[in-house]
Amino acid sequence: MPPIRALHPPHAAVMLPCLAAALALGSGLSRPSAAAEALYELETSCSLAGADPVACTVLASDDGDSTRYEHRLGNGTSVLTLRISEDPVVRMERLDASGDNWSALSNAAARFSTNTVCFEGREVCVVNANYLNSIKEERGAALDGRDLVMVRFGADGRVNASCYDEGCEALTR
Structure with missing residues (x-):
């Protein structure tokens, strides 16, 4: 398993909000706001566009009203930033290349057999066994025997469809 350096114990907002209903990522150079509280740092592997x-x-x-995930690939350059907010509803967004605007994700998926969470199809995939194992433990029977969980988001960033395993074929058409 990849090492995690926990700075503070994760809370519910850190968990890519509830694979039981939802899953987020993006691109752009950014820095968390000065008021952001570091939650953890994960050394892992990521892939872009299926590479x-x-x-x-x-x-x-923790940015107060959302959790921000900054992904630094290879040489440490920050190239991917996403945020997840839960209030008043779950929203998943990515920061644009200018670092000024957030836009809603269109989809996210988790595959337990490979410990990967992917966003925007396979545009970005992150190996995160610790997160996915915690989701399986938290959700118990709801995820027994499940391998794939996928979520589609509307233009406003809200979840508008979710599926499991073979049921996801309808969402990918």
Whole structure:
């Protein structure tokens, strides 16, 4: 398992909100706001556009009303930033290349057999066994025997469809 350096114990907002209903990522150079509280740092591997995985570091921070995930690939350059907010509803967004605007994700998926969470199809995939194992433990029987969980988001970033395993074929058409 990849090492995690926990700076503070994760809370519910850190968990890619509830694979039981939902799953987020993006691109752009950014820095968390000065008020952001570091939650953890994960050394793992990531892949872009289906390419071979490369070493990456995921930095999670609590920005008050959302959790921000900054992904630094290869040489440490921050190239991917996403945020997840839960209030008033779950929203998953990515930061644009200018670092000024957030836009809603269109989809996210988790595959337990490979310990990967992917966003926007296979545009970005992150290996995160610790997170997925915690989801399986938390959700118990709801995920027994499940391998794939996928979520589609509307233009406003809210979850508008979710599926499991073979049921996801309808969402990918």
